[in-house]
Amino acid sequence: MAQCRSRLCLVAFFLFSVMMMISSVPTAEAKLGIHFHKWEVKYAYKSPDCFKKLAITINGDSPGPTIYAAQGDRVVVTLTNTLPTENVAVHWHGIRQIGTPWSDGTEGVTQCPIMPGDSFTYEFVVDRAGTYLYHAHYGLQLSAGLYGFIIVSVPLHGVPEPFVYDKDRSIILKDWYHATTYEQSTSLSSIPFGWVGEPQSLLINGRGRFNCSLLNAPSSDHSEICEAKIPECSPYSLTVVHGETYRLRIGSLTSLSALSFQIEGHNMTVVEADGNYVEPFQTKNLYINSGETYSVLVTADQDPSRNYWITTNVVSREPSTPTGLAIFNYYPNHPHKYPPTAPTTGPLWNDTASQLAQSRAIRAHHDFVQPPPPRSDRVIVLLNTQNLIDGYNRWSLNNRSLTLPHTPYLIALKQNFTDAFDQNPPSYDIANYDISKVPDNVNATSSNAVYRISFNTTVDIILQNANTMTPGSSETHPWHMHGHDFWVLGYGSNKFDMVKDPATYNLVDPILKNTVALYPYGWTALRFRTDNPGVWIFHCHIEPHFFMGMGIVFEAGVEMVGTLPTSIMGCGETKRLINP
């Protein structure tokens, strides 16, 4: 357990401990609340950006319903898969799944996917207040539209948040593609390689605007329907009352795009990141990567006689996607009256310095600092490279590209199926690797080996970026860890120096996060405790990058995991456990 530095933190820890004790008393559990949800995952035609296409929906909706709960509550989602031939798995992004690693929803890692016709129950405790996400964790099904929010409030007698506001509102960001996920995944795994490209539109709360006139008239056999006038793709409108302060929870579950987010003429004060309180700071442009959440405070303090633009746009990659638009609507103006101004376009896409500055500005709130252990037991350096394997484009860590084995690691490790994955630990010497250029040999190898890490130890991960296979190019990768938060110790702009760079770490008030950016040619240093028994994935949250192998799997304390539910089994080598 990390230690508290402040009185408020100690109070929080005490109350949390009391609640945990209460929650173990069955009669008291009802007080903490159990939230039952019934979800049907199915296809539906959707026109979120005016272009009609199939989306994977929850009960017909994309984004899906927001899950609301209070800290300490139990969430029970019974998902019925009514897709005709496809399986599904849903990850609860930012929820650590303490004691329930089989509910992490990661196909190939913690469960067999849910087959058509089957129902599966995810059950877990949301043990911290904050802003979290859920999304499909199988194939490119996030890109197909299965995503949403988990919003965990402070319970009645819980530790108050270190900020105040009048209203709580939320905005979920998404990039949207018109090609099917099958087309995308086939192109990604073909020779010649076909990249997914830039998205057709950016969605704010599931609404965007594609310029239908870019399409020709519908073709005779295969109708492409694009209707600019339908309500489904009218901009989302956030109605505010002059003088009030809004907590705006902003989450991104883009497939690819790093975004900036801004509200015309209004400052935002960042107060929360990935469920952890931030020492407040102001910004006009909030940078947000896929898998990140932020809460910002916005006061409706501008001229209330008009509306203002809410905008989001692509950064980190040269954009070809129009700015995503919503309306910051001052009551009683009409919610869909366009602002009189042209939408702001946000910062320059390649202003990495300003993105890095925001990352560095995010520190733990001074009353909620949980300092990291002063040193680590193990350091894992992960060199991020773009490679070829047998002519296929892949992403690798230390020259190993992850191919998920389809027998979930959690089951394979718990049941000791030693042939279900590669038993050699991954290793690679990157000491002499030149990150500044395309390597002479771009070939890598596939692996599904696991990092087995001692339980209750402190691990540093150094994410090291490098040049891609294109000269002069290095990309931004948002790295997301399952089952844990990590402290963000620092960022650097070059090759990590094992001797000098650790001296620059912030060990005083680093933020805890579950998703962090690795910037072009730079490094990002993380520290975490292996205090959650299970098998977990740590991966780039750009869905096509993960699809192309950009992730590692680690195990810690799997022997402490309780009996696995049979509902997560049925695929791959787990069929060995069937005894008719």
Added chain:
Amino acid sequence: MAQCRSRLCLVAFFLFSVMMMISSVPTAEAKLGIHFHKWEVKYAYKSPDCFKKLAITINGDSPGPTIYAAQGDRVVVTLTNTLPTENVAVHWHGIRQIGTPWSDGTEGVTQCPIMPGDSFTYEFVVDRAGTYLYHAHYGLQLSAGLYGFIIVSVPLHGVPEPFVYDKDRSIILKDWYHATTYEQSTSLSSIPFGWVGEPQSLLINGRGRFNCSLLNAPSSDHSEICEAKIPECSPYSLTVVHGETYRLRIGSLTSLSALSFQIEGHNMTVVEADGNYVEPFQTKNLYINSGETYSVLVTADQDPSRNYWITTNVVSREPSTPTGLAIFNYYPNHPHKYPPTAPTTGPLWNDTASQLAQSRAIRAHHDFVQPPPPRSDRVIVLLNTQNLIDGYNRWSLNNRSLTLPHTPYLIALKQNFTDAFDQNPPSYDIANYDISKVPDNVNATSSNAVYRISFNTTVDIILQNANTMTPGSSETHPWHMHGHDFWVLGYGSNKFDMVKDPATYNLVDPILKNTVALYPYGWTALRFRTDNPGVWIFHCHIEPHFFMGMGIVFEAGVEMVGTLPTSIMGCGETKRLINP
């Protein structure tokens, strides 16, 4: 065992028995042959009719590779599913799976589908010479392109076929859609209902021709690529030598379309149907439904200085699909030189009388007659109706629309999972049903009940057609039975009369088939023996009709089925059998 009337049949039966004895001696098995196939099922971009779209392929091909074997051989297909998120199951159409009911490949009936990353081995004996098919039996995956031929030859010392020819050639027919199977299945199961419509093209051996000029220029965001000049969609050319006689095996695995097939200027002599020898008869237009196979003899007896059109076109439904074209190429003319004539267009689509005449003309070859038992132990009348259930469009048998339960019946029945499907036997009184008009009440109900039939009994099935939900409309349905052939006892044009119509049955030389047409407003009477222990489906072979519930499941002798392989398990209630 049905009895032989002719000497040749007795010889055949004797030789077959000897072979079966030989095949039970392990050392002799190699002589009979085992054919191993390794299949990778994956997506690939294909342009079979010049329009580029994703297809589900086997080792990159659609249609897939032809399986060649000799009667008595064993076929072993190890299928690896590398689709990203979709399961798959493959049915061996016409192969009775005697002793291997778990290899029938029918999702929901005989196996859990094969999950991505998993491999599954189908193993079965091809116990009769003839022309068979294989195709996906899950969702609309047949429509997505997973289909092919199984060609079983007479072994060296086997009973000779009752016809001679110089060369053996095969042609597989398919209708092709540009919409994805997800779009199709979503539309079929939506309110308002969206019908799949007529296909964009007809494929002969995987090649068709869509008129690319019907498309507009590629749109800017979502390219529709249609290239009229690529070799992939040039017509299939069948090269013949003047004076030679060709056995042409013709199989149809259309999603929807009944077809006629013709070779310009040439007569065809029908000699085989669904693996059974036919008393030869001549035709210029061969009618063929989805799921049927025929062998015809064609002699290249026309002017060899030119090529001739091979054509196929839609019948039974008003066609909007261009005639499918291939070239009957007289050597040494250039195989791709178009004939100088306009392609023949075949018979009128709605000339049901001529289709019925062909059906009635198909009788068992006089040397291979296996007369049916003179009477049946049970008669099941199946009224075919189009209905609404909760506002959704469905097809029903006796007012019950089949919803596959996803726990395979074979496992549920063998393991006695009584809650895996509806335990009430299906029944419905159709005595007073007026088949000539839209009923006052078009509502039906869903059911997954099973017909449990005593083993080794004789069953008659009367397929009774009716008006659809559209006034003045009744459709043609090709009915296919798994695990058995049936005798086709007769056809009628109105409501079946239980007293008079059985007197018209052909009990002398009826053909044995596995797929048979039910014509508009008519009835078709079948007889079969429940001599193959297992659980089997009997369904309309129009894939969208089956998707909409047009089928029944029956069980006979399941207690005689050996221990089920665990490889067919893992889904639904079969997870109860998992013991970690």
